Every structure is written in C-alpha cells, then in structure tokens.
Amino acid sequence: MEKNQAHKVKSADRVLDIFELFTGGTDSYNLSEIAKKLEMPPSSTYLILQNMLNRGYLEVDKSGKQFRIGYKLFTIRNRYIQNTSLTGEFYQIADKITEDLNETVSLSVRSGNQLLYLGEKISSQALRFTPNQSDVFPLHATASGKILLADYSEVELHTLYPEDKLEQVTSKTISSLKELKLELEKVRTLGVGYNLGETVLGVHCVAGAVLDAANQTVASISISVPEVRITDEIWDKVHVWIKRACEELGRKVYR
Structure with missing residues (x-):
C-alpha cells in the first residue's frame, strides 16, 4: 500500500516537473530532451508523455516528435x-x-x-x-x-x-x-x-x-x-x- 502511494506521488511529481519545464522559455521539447533535462528514464518518460498527450495536456507538432503545452x-x-x-x-x-x-x-x-x-x-x-x-x-x-x-x-x-x-x-x-x-x-x-x-x-x-x-x-x-x-x-x-x-x-x- 505504501509502495503504491509512493509510486503515485513520484509519478505526479514527474508530471509537474514536465509542466514546469515549459516555463523556461522554450516552447517545445522532444522525448530525449525531456528525459535528459529531468533525469528521467526514457521509457517511463515516454509513458507519462503519452498519457499527458492522450488527456490533452500536451500536444505534438506535425513531426509527432516535439511536445508542447496542449489545449487542456x-x-x-x-x-x-x-x-x-x-x-x-x-x-x-x-x-x-x-x-x-x-x-x-x-x-x-x-x-x-x-x-x-x-x-x-x-x-x-x-x-x-x-x-x-x-x-x-x-x-x-x-x-x-x-x-x-x-x-x-x-x-x-x-x-x-x-x-x-x-x-x-x-x-x-x-x-x-x-x-x-x-x-x-x-x-x-x-x-x-x-x-x-x-x-x-x-x-x-x-x-x-x-x-x-x-x-x-x-x-x-x-x-x-x-x-x-x-x-x-x-x-x-x-x-x-x-x-x-x-x-x-x-x-x-x-x-
């Protein structure tokens, strides 16, 4: 139970870290840039980004590789x-x-x-x-x-x-x-x-x-x-x- 709660908090922190990354003056980042800047594993970064993308909190450009803040x-x-x-x-x-x-x-x-x-x-x-x-x-x-x-x-x-x-x-x-x-x-x-x-x-x-x-x-x-x-x-x-x-x-x- 405690392990699951810790995991949820960590995931929430990572989502917030991604949001805060976009306050630095750059409008878009790719997967590798986000993972490197936030020191997150690329695999888990990918899953979080896809979830945020599906919920409308992020969107991608025409190439499908650059993430930016979404309409939500x-x-x-x-x-x-x-x-x-x-x-x-x-x-x-x-x-x-x-x-x-x-x-x-x-x-x-x-x-x-x-x-x-x-x-x-x-x-x-x-x-x-x-x-x-x-x-x-x-x-x-x-x-x-x-x-x-x-x-x-x-x-x-x-x-x-x-x-x-x-x-x-x-x-x-x-x-x-x-x-x-x-x-x-x-x-x-x-x-x-x-x-x-x-x-x-x-x-x-x-x-x-x-x-x-x-x-x-x-x-x-x-x-x-x-x-x-x-x-x-x-x-x-x-x-x-x-x-x-x-x-x-x-x-x-x-x-």
Missing part, C-alpha cells in the same frame, strides 16, 4: 482568468464598443506561436466573426498576433519560426518570415496591427496592445468587421475605439 491547460486557465480583473474589465469596455459599433470585440494573448482568445463580445448582426474562448490561430495570421510579436527581437522571431515558410490559413495569409518581419515594422510604426482576410476571408480586423506598468505588451484587443460593412466612418471609429480600449484596460488593470 488553456481551457483550465481560461476558466480561472474569467474571474480575474483582466477579462472582467475587458467585458465592460467591450460592451461600450459593441453598443456603438455592433461589431465583434476580442481579447487575446500569446500561447507559443498561437493566438489564444480569452474573451469576446460578439456582434448581434447576422454576418459576423465569432471566435470562441480557447480557439487558437497562428500569430502571424491575426492582427492581435502581429501586435504581440511586434516587440520580438530578430533572434526571438527565428526561435519561434525556425523555418521561413509560414502556415497559410487563407490565400491572404503572410506565408514567409521575411514578409512577417516587414509587416511587424509597419505595426511598430503605426501602433496597430491589421488582418485583412488572413484568418477569415472577407473579415478585416484591427488590433492594439494592452500594456502593463513596464510598458510591455501583455494582451491585445481587436475589433473584427466584415469587409462588406466597412466604410471610412466605421474604419475611423474602429481605430479610435482600439486606442481608447487598450489604454483604458491597461490603466485599470496594470497601473
């Missing part, structure tokens, strides 16, 4: 974040935006090289963009993702995107790291990020940065509008609201 942790994290001031304050601001524009407003953060939605206020119009909490999209294909990447150095970008070719979500998605770097220069100059049909054809999006007390980007607010409804007046209003909403959320939560 983000689902749990989202439940927790819903009760924090960040999302609470966001919804108060989003209510004002949708009352004026009646377009979809989203709050998102980075998860590896993916964009994770934490909250959204959906337009009541029949034609609308409707992201769901825990949805993920490639950072380079989204307006908010470009905002979150804008502060990255050349080295950090190459670490996140080791290959020049990037995943295309639509025919308009940026397809190379070279193109992405040029786009990020525009984001730094303009202070906003754009997505012109790169995630969903026919939907345009503008995003801005939510800054903490150290002026570091911690999240992004975006407004999505179907292309058929865009006028000069609407587009101007979207930009005004993005600036106002990001400043207000950053001030209320982090200042």
Whole structure:
C-alpha cells in the first residue's frame, strides 16, 4: 500500500516537473530532451508523455516528435482568468464598443506561436466573426498576433519560426518570415496591427496592445468587421475605439 502511494506521488511529481519545464522559455521539447533535462528514464518518460498527450495536456507538432503545452491547460486557465480583473474589465469596455459599433470585440494573448482568445463580445448582426474562448490561430495570421510579436527581437522571431515558410490559413495569409518581419515594422510604426482576410476571408480586423506598468505588451484587443460593412466612418471609429480600449484596460488593470 505504501509502495503504491509512493509510486503515485513520484509519478505526479514527474508530471509537474514536465509542466514546469515549459516555463523556461522554450516552447517545445522532444522525448530525449525531456528525459535528459529531468533525469528521467526514457521509457517511463515516454509513458507519462503519452498519457499527458492522450488527456490533452500536451500536444505534438506535425513531426509527432516535439511536445508542447496542449489545449487542456488553456481551457483550465481560461476558466480561472474569467474571474480575474483582466477579462472582467475587458467585458465592460467591450460592451461600450459593441453598443456603438455592433461589431465583434476580442481579447487575446500569446500561447507559443498561437493566438489564444480569452474573451469576446460578439456582434448581434447576422454576418459576423465569432471566435470562441480557447480557439487558437497562428500569430502571424491575426492582427492581435502581429501586435504581440511586434516587440520580438530578430533572434526571438527565428526561435519561434525556425523555418521561413509560414502556415497559410487563407490565400491572404503572410506565408514567409521575411514578409512577417516587414509587416511587424509597419505595426511598430503605426501602433496597430491589421488582418485583412488572413484568418477569415472577407473579415478585416484591427488590433492594439494592452500594456502593463513596464510598458510591455501583455494582451491585445481587436475589433473584427466584415469587409462588406466597412466604410471610412466605421474604419475611423474602429481605430479610435482600439486606442481608447487598450489604454483604458491597461490603466485599470496594470497601473
């Protein structure tokens, strides 16, 4: 009985060790790297990783060899974040935006090289963009993702995107790291990020940065509008609201 309990505790410790390994700044590891870094036998490491993979706590890349944090942790994290001031304050601001524009407003953060939605206020119009909490999209294909990447150095970008070719979500998605770097220069100059049909054809999006007390980007607010409804007046209003909403959320939560 005591032996079984000791075994269970040891297994739990190893699972937690694997989770904590991903807090070190590297987004993915292979089996050998995990076993070596945590000084665990490869055979038992493999079994633990497969169990975590099957339960959704880890996922693998296209090669099937690189492990990274899975959707289940983000689902749990989202439940927790819903009760924090960040999302609470966001919804108060989003209510004002949708009352004026009646377009979809989203709050998102980075998860590896993916964009994770934490909250959204959906337009009541029949034609609308409707992201769901825990949805993920490639950072380079989204307006908010470009905002979150804008502060990255050349080295950090190459670490996140080791290959020049990037995943295309639509025919308009940026397809190379070279193109992405040029786009990020525009984001730094303009202070906003754009997505012109790169995630969903026919939907345009503008995003801005939510800054903490150290002026570091911690999240992004975006407004999505179907292309058929865009006028000069609407587009101007979207930009005004993005600036106002990001400043207000950053001030209320982090200042």
